[in-house]
Every structure is written in structure tokens, then in C-alpha cells.
Amino acid sequence: MTYQSKPVTKAVIAAAGFGTRFLPQTKAMPKEMLPLVDKPIIQYVVEELVEAGIKDIIIVGSSNKRAIEDHFDLPSEELLTNLRSGGEKKKPYIEQVEAIANLANFIYIRQKGPYGNATPLLSAAHLVGDEPFIYTFADDFFTPEANSTKQIINVYNQTGGGVFACKQVKDDKEYSMYGFASGDSIGDGLIKMEKVVEKPGKDNAPSALASVSTYLLPGRILEYIEAGSSVHSDGEFTFQPFVQAMMDDGYAFYAKQITDADFYDTGNPLEYLKTTIDFGLKNPEFGDELAKYLRNRL
Numbered sequence: 001m002t003y004q005s006k007p008v009t010k011a012v013i014a015a016a017g018f019g020t021r022f023l024p025q026t027k028a029m030p031k032e033m034l035p036l037v038d039k040p041i042i043q044y045v046v047e048e049l050v051e052a053g054i055k056d057i058i059i060v061g062s063s064n065k066r067a068i069e070d071h072f073d074l075p076s077e078e079l080l081t082n083l084r085s086g087g088e089k090k091k092p093y094i095e096q097v098e099a100i101a102n103l104a105n106f107i108y109i110r111q112k113g114p115y116g117n118a119t120p121l122l123s124a125a126h127l128v129g130d131e132p133f134i135y136t137f138a139d140d141f142f143t144p145e146a147n148s149t150k151q152i153i154n155v156y157n158q159t160g161g162g163v164f165a166c167k168q169v170k171d172d173k174e175y176s177m178y179g180f181a182s183g184d185s186i187g188d189g190l191i192k193m194e195k196v197v198e199k200p201g202k203d204n205a206p207s208a209l210a211s212v213s214t215y216l217l218p219g220r221i222l223e224y225i226e227a228g229s230s231v232h233s234d235g236e237f238t239f240q241p242f243v244q245a246m247m248d249d250g251y252a253f254y255a256k257q258i259t260d261a262d263f264y265d266t267g268n269p270l271e272y273l274k275t276t277i278d279f280g281l282k283n284p285e286f287g288d289e290l291a292k293y294l295r296n297r298l
Contacts, residue, residue, distance in 0.1 A: 005160055008153050008216060009055045010127075011134035013045060014120040016062040016111035021268050030065045032138040034272065036279045041266055042068060042138040043100070050103050052149035054134060057104045058127050060111050060120035069108050074101045116237030118225050121217075125226060130219035132156065135239075139267040140213050142167075146261030152216045155190065161252030162243070163216040164193070166209040167263045174210060175202040179240065181255030182206035189257030195244055209255050212263055221246060 019031030026034075032042040049057060059068060075097040083090040083097075107127060113119040121128075121135065134149055142148040142165070152163040166181060168189075176199050183194040189209070197206055217239075224242040247253055266272040280290045 005157075006131055007053070008132050008134060008156060009053065010058065010131055011049045011054045011056070011136060011149075012058045012060060012120060012124045012128065013042070013136055013138055014117060015042065015059050015065060015068060015138050016120065017139075018062075018064070022272075028064075030061075030067055031267075032065075033067050033071065034266070036266075036276055037283055040071060043071070044144050045136060045138050045141055046072070046103055048141070048144055048147055048149050049134060049136070051147055052134075052153055054149070055104060056107065056127075058107045058109065058124045060109055060123050062111055065108075069106075072100055072103070072106050074098070113229065114232060114237040116239075118228070118237045118239040118242065121222060121239055122225055122229055122237075125222040128219055128222060132162075132216060132218050134214060135217050136214040140263070140265040142213060142258050142261040142263055146258060148214050148258040148261060151258055152214065152256050155254055155256045156216050159252065159254055161192075161254050162218050162221075162246075164196070164211045164253065164255045165214040166255045166257050167212050167261075168257055169205075169208045169210050172202050175200060175205050178210035178212060180205045180207055181209045181211060183255070186254075189259065191255040193247060193253045193255050195247065196240055198240070207255075209257055211255065212265075217243075218246075218251070220251070 015030065015032050017031065019026035022031050022034070033040040036044065046057060061068060079097065080094060083094045109123055109127070111120055111123050113122050148165045152165050155163045164181065169175060169178070179196040179198045180200055181191045181193050182197055183191045186192050191207060191209060196211055197204070200206070221239070221242055224245055225239060228242060229237070243253060262278070264271070264275040264278070266275050277294075281287045283290070
């Protein structure tokens with residue numbers, strides 16, 4: 001069973017976590033606002049969504065996430081006055097900060113409910129309705145140039161089904177870190193899923209496609225989640241069991257290997273530093289100088 005071929009124009013970003021692994025830095029600054037060179041992490045996620053055709057972005061946060069709202073708002077007059085006083089050399093900065101507010105229609109809501117990755121969806125359900133939408137996070141993502149969102153939307157346009165963005169696992173320890181797609185291969189790097197096996201270990205993994213980062217979900221899943229919330233009692237409230245329930249009811253879901261991309265997880269300090277170095281090395285202004293510095297240090 002497939003879904004109505006409505007265009008995908010909405011996205012939900014889960015951003016309510018406390019970033020405890022980065023304390024004390026995240027005591028006052030949301031982890032999503034940690035910088036990768038000259039942009040906060042969440043801006044890379046937003047820019048990819050916008051490039052893929054997303055118009056409405058729902059950010060599900062908490063009381064300590066005001067900095068995210070401020071970042072995607074119009075710049076203050078105080079900042080603009082300071083930049084204008086810098087003359088022509090500061091003019092590009094004015095254009096950059098004004099453009100941020102016009103990237104998309106931003107909607108901010110507070111997360112309410114039990115711990116787990118289904119709760120942001122439950123909180124945003126009244127804004128999504130019955131439309132297909134992107135569900136993603138602000139601390140892990142694929143190489144921006146590859147635009148994983150475009151890749152999974154292309155699969156949706158071809159199949160009419162839900163789509164999980166996946167990466168090809170290379171390290172054996174990763175088989176105990178992610179969920180893995182199980183089902184029939186219908187193309188290079190594309191599986192029609194029967195189920196997702198969570199953290200199976202290498203010997204029991206049904207494939208090498210690990211589910212990470214981004215999902216294209218049908219609006220219908222929100223009905224399943226809302227029904228499940230009324231009987232949820234203990235444990236983590238996750239959305240994957242509701243995907244499984246939909247597959248059991250005949251709805252189609254696919255696992256898509258994201259191509260020409262690296263996967264970055266900035267959710268812990270070491271991986272964040274690795275990501276920062278990679279982005280710095282690719283920077284056209286000072287990447288070569290950074291590479292030279294690192295070679296000398298090592």
C-alpha cells in the first residue's frame with residue numbers, strides 16, 4: 001500500500017535535548033547552536049531541507065532553546081547598525097544574516113510527553129496533518145552537498161512509500177549502534193523493508209544498511225502514534241514500532257542508501273571535533289592553511 005502523491009513540503013526537527021555530553025558549554029547554549037566553522041549545526045540541516053523543497057519547518061524544542069528562535073529570526077537593529085558602520089566590507093554579512101530569516105516558514109513548539117523520539121512527532125501532529133513530511137534531527141546529518149533529503153524524496157516520488165535514509169556500515173561495531181533494514185533489495189542501495197532490526201550485531205544483521213538521521217514519513221503515522229500514546233506507560237516512546245505496525249498493515253516503506261556522502265554525528269564531543277575539522281578542511285578560504293597546520297602538528 002502506498003500513499004497519496006502529495007508533495008513533501010513540511011519537516012519536523014527534533015531539538016528538545018539538553019546536550020548533557022557537552023556540559024558546561026550547553027548550560028546556556030543549545031547543542032544545535034554549536035558552530036561548524038561559521039554556521040551553527042542546525043543551519044546546515046535547515047539549508048538542506050530548504051534546498052530539497054521544504055517550505056514549512058517545525059522545530060520541536062524546550063525552554064532552553066530560545067537561541068534557535070533568535071537565530072532564524074530577523075537580525076536585530078543593533079547588529080545591523082554595527083555592520084552598516086563597517087562599510088562595504090561588512091555588506092555581505094548583512095545579506096547573510098537577513099537571508100537566514102527568509103529560508104523557510106519557521107514554527108516553534110515546546111515538546112510535551114514521555115521521553116523518546118516519537119514525542120516530537122506527537123507534539124507536532126496538529127501542524128503536520130495528513131501530509132507526508134520529513135523527520136530529522138539537528139545533531140547528525142550527511143554531507144550537505146549530497147542532500148540526503150532530496151535523495152529520499154526522489155524515492156518517495158518514484159514509489160509513493162515512506163523512506164529511511166541509510167548509510168552503508170563499514171565498522172563492525174556499528175552493527176550494535178543502529179537499526180538495520182530487513183527486506184527485499186529492489187535496486188542498488190534500495191530495500192523494500194519488511195522490518196527494522198535494532199542493534200542486531202554483525203552476525204545477526206539482515207543487511208549492511210543502517211537507519212540514521214532522516215526519515216520521510218506519511219502523515220498517517222501520526223494516527224498510529226496518537227493511538228499508541230494513550231496506552232504508553234513505561235520505557236522510551238519511539239516511533240519505529242509504529243512504522244512496523246504500518247508495514248504489518250500493508251503500508252510500504254523503503255531503506256535508501258545515501259550516495260556520495262559521509263555521515264556525521266555531532267552528538268558527542270569527539271565526533272563533533274572530527275566534523276569541525278572536516279568542514280574546516282573543505283573551507284575554500286582557509287582549508288589549505290588548516291591542512292598545513294595539522295600536518296605540522298602531527
